[in-house]
Amino acid sequence: xxxxxxxxxxLLLRTGGHTFLIDCGEGTQISWxxxxxxxxxxxxxxxxxxxxxxxxxxPGILYxxxxxxxxxxxxxxxxxxxxxLVNALRVVVPRLPFELSVVExxxxxxxxxxxxLEMRALEVSHHVPCLAYSFQLKRTREFQRDIAEAKNIPVHxxxxxxxxxxxxxDGKTILPxxxxxxxxxxxxxxxxxxxxxTSELPxxxxxxxxxxxxxxxxxxxxxxxADERGHMVFPESAEIAxxxxxxxxxxxHFSPALQNPREHLExxxxxxxxxxxxxxxxxxxxxxxxxxxxxxxDHIEQE
Numbered sequence: 001x002x003x004x005x006x007x008x009x010x011l012l013l014r015t016g017g018h019t020f021l022i023d024c025g026e027g028t029q030i031s032w033x034x035x036x037x038x039x040x041x042x043x044x045x046x047x048x049x050x051x052x053x054x055x056x057x058x059p060g061i062l063y064x065x066x067x068x069x070x071x072x073x074x075x076x077x078x079x080x081x082x083x084x085l086v087n088a089l090r091v092v093v094p095r096l097p098f099e100l101s102v103v104e105x106x107x108x109x110x111x112x113x114x115x116x117l118e119m120r121a122l123e124v125s126h127h128v129p130c131l132a133y134s135f136q137l138k139r140t141r142e143f144q145r146d147i148a149e150a151k152n153i154p155v156h157x158x159x160x161x162x163x164x165x166x167x168x169x170d171g172k173t174i175l176p177x178x179x180x181x182x183x184x185x186x187x188x189x190x191x192x193x194x195x196x197x198t199s200e201l202p203x204x205x206x207x208x209x210x211x212x213x214x215x216x217x218x219x220x221x222x223x224x225x226a227d228e229r230g231h232m233v234f235p236e237s238a239e240i241a242x243x244x245x246x247x248x249x250x251x252x253h254f255s256p257a258l259q260n261p262r263e264h265l266e267x268x269x270x271x272x273x274x275x276x277x278x279x280x281x282x283x284x285x286x287x288x289x290x291x292x293x294x295x296x297x298d299h300i301e302q303e
Contacts, residue, residue: 218264
């Protein structure tokens with residue numbers, strides 16, 4: 001539930017001039033304004049499930065996009081059954097300057113989002129249909145200019161080769177593999193909330209640069225309550241991060257009874273040392289590996 005010093009569940013992702021909103025609890029548009037990020041470039045709103053603490057802010061978000069002069073289409077993604085919820089909330093937002101569509105996702109669905117971002121959905125264990133999401137920004141292979149020049153490949157063919165297309169030069173076929181370097185790692189962010197641990201989750205989040213995961217309750221003593229309500233305790237979330245070999249874990253979605261989540265942080269760090277407590281407007285810029293100096297202040301985690 002909303003707390004005086006704690007906003008409800010929401011995440012913003014931004015890449016290549018495109019913004020994506022994951023969940024929008026009550027008042028999300030206010031917190032969004034405080035972040036300093038604009039509304040106009042929002043291409044998709046992605047919902048984990050239909051509970052109010054993840055969706056009640058949708059009318060305010062839609063109005064904020066409209067007031068930001070958004071005219072390009074916006075898509076809402078979510079699990080089976082999300083369409084009636086969106087239709088009901090649209091009663092208070094009857095007219096918008098952009099086309100709004102709703103897409104219901106099934107377990108295992110893969111969606112290509114604008115900006116080259118690939119989204120995958122995984123069904124998790126809650127009292128209503130609920131999805132976890134992973135977002136991957138894949139990296140193209142490096143074009144080896146020196147090899148292209150040595151093979152006397154005209155410059156006007158380079159773009160096609162970079163895009164993975166073969167070309168014919170002087171009767172010889174040049175394949176992308178002839179001039180592209182080895183595969184390079186991309187970036188992966190995963191978002192998991194409102195679920196008990198499942199056997200599929202570690203593999204689903206595997207290798208994430210950042211895993212944002214619910215920690216409804218702090219201690220092992222609360223595990224029976226977490227099990228009853230379809231949530232996790234800190235050590236369970238940390239175990240998913242450990243088994244999935246992620247680089248960093250942010251815990252979020254705390255119970256109102258959990259007044260000071262940091263009191264239980266060490267229990268999570270005992271399982272997975274790279275665990276942090278999520279706070280409002282916590283921000284991280286993630287560069288492609290080996291492309292930016294880790295000392296660059298723009299890539300420092302900010303609260």
